[in-house]
Amino acid sequence: MIKINRFLVVGGDLRNLEIVKLLKEDGKEVFTYGINERESLEKIQENIDIIVGPIPFSRDGRIINSTFGESKILIEEFLKKIKEKILVAGNISSDVIKMAEKYNIKVIDIMKNEKLAILNTIATAEGTIELMISNTDTIIFDSNVLILGFGRVAKTLAQRLKGLVKSITCASREDEQLAWIEVCGYKKMELKVLENQINLEKINDLDMELGKFDIIVNTIPKRIFDEERLQNIKKETLLIDLASNPGGIDKKLAEKYNLKLIHALGLPGKVAPVSSAKYIKKVIYDSL
Numbered sequence: 174m175i176k177i178n179r180f181l182v183v184g185g186d187l188r189n190l191e192i193v194k195l196l197k198e199d200g201k202e203v204f205t206y207g208i209n210e211r212e213s214l215e216k217i218q219e220n221i222d223i224i225v226g227p228i229p230f231s232r233d234g235r236i237i238n239s240t241f242g243e244s245k246i247l248i249e250e251f252l253k254k255i256k257e258k259i260l261v262a263g264n265i266s267s268d269v270i271k272m273a274e275k276y277n278i279k280v281i282d283i284m285k286n287e288k289l290a291i292l293n294t295i296a297t298a299e300g301t302i303e304l305m306i307s308n309t310d311t312i313i314f315d316s317n318v319l320i321l322g323f324g325r326v327a328k329t330l331a332q333r334l335k336g337l338v339k340s341i342t343c344a345s346r347e348d349e350q351l352a353w354i355e356v357c358g359y360k361k362m363e364l365k366v367l368e369n370q371i372n373l374e375k376i377n378d379l380d381m382e383l384g385k386f387d388i389i390v391n392t393i394p395k396r397i398f399d400e401e402r403l404q405n406i407k408k409e410t411l412l413i414d415l416a417s418n419p420g421g422i423d424k425k426l427a428e429k430y431n432l433k434l435i436h437a438l439g440l441p442g443k444v445a446p447v448s449s450a451k452y453i454k455k456v457i458y459d460s461l
Contacts, residue, residue: 177222177461181255183207184239184246185227186442191450192225192457207242224255225457226262228284228442232418234268240442252276261457264417281460289456293441294329296449300440301330301413302337305388308411308435313338317385319362322392323350326415330390331359342386364397386410391421398422403430413437 178200182193184207196203204221227238237246248269252260256276263284273280284290305313316338320327323345331341335358343354346364354361362382383405391397394416398406403426406412412427412434414420420436427434441449 178202179220179222180204181206181221181224183224183226183251184237184242186238186240186439187446188442188450188453189225189227190241191446192454195450195454207237207239207244207246209241221255221258223457223461224258224260226260226265228263228453229417229439230262230265230269232438234266248272252278259461261460263453283453283456283460286456286460289452291325291329292452293449294326296441296445297326297415298330298333300444301390301415301437302333303444304413304435304437305411308433309388311387313388315339316387318342319344319383319386319389320392321364321390321397321421323347323354324392327390327392328357330392331357338388388413390414391416393421395421396423398426400426403427403432406430406432408432411435415440 179202180196181204182189182196183205185192190208193203193205193208229238231238231248235248237248237251239246249272252273253276256278259279259281260273261281261283263282265280265282270280270282284293302313305316309316314337317340318334318338319342320331321344323331323343327343331343334341340360342360342362344362344364345351345354351361351363383402384407386406387409388411389406390413392415396419398421400423403423408431410432412422412432414422414434414436415438417438422434422436424434424436
């Protein structure tokens with residue numbers, strides 16, 4: 174079995190800072206890049222065993238995601254430097270994977286690990302509830318909440334909200350998910366209605382219904398609300414978009430109608446970096 178002792182941790186948020194600590198506690202030799210300005214790409218050690226990148230690895234496909242480094246880390250430039258190594262990170266796009274293959278870099282996307290993906294939803298759900306409480310001026314128990322999507326994040330969020338709010342509606346376009354929404358005891362909404370794919374009468378009913386929600390949370394990485402739908406949301410409604418860029422709710426349109434929109438990305442790294450880092454470190458070890 175190959176001993177893996179030398180790690181390079183690049184970019185990221187508070188989770189990667191915690192991973193550095195955890196690896197050092199395990200007796201690993203750890204180098205960093207894109208975390209403070211004293212680092213130099215030219216000084217990266219040749220005999221590094223593993224490179225640990227951020228989650229998500231990049232938001233635009235050009236620059237490595239980094240909260241603390243002031244200088245931008247260009248992906249292609251970085252990959253050239255670490256050629257023939259192993260890169261472990263999360264939510265790595267297919268374009269970046271192709272670029273890595275060009276430099277003979279093995280890529281491990283840890284967010285494809287089902288256990289980590291599910292555990293990650295806990296911090297996202299708790300962070301979302303924190304946003305709900307701190308950005309409304311009434312107790313959230315009185316709120317009617319709409320959650321768009323019923324994937325991992327939406328399921329955990331709905332489960333955590335049960336008992337905290339009086340009404341939870343979940344929306345999906347999939348018949349199987351709509352069935353699970355009903356089984357779990359939530360109200361259901363068909364996304365086909367929201368996307369104008371069924372008759373006008375139901376769409377008009379939906380427009381009236383949208384005005385009843387106090388909090389709307391989107392988890393779908395696709396534009397769901399068009400201008401017509403946003404006009405039917407009441408001004409006091411809190412909109413929280415958890416989807417990756419560009420999100421499911423148009424920021425400019427939300428501003429146009431004076432709606433309060435929070436595009437909340439990377440919540441696990443903000444609200445629970447220590448717990449998240451422990452999960453990530455275990456998955457890194459298991460993956461290797």
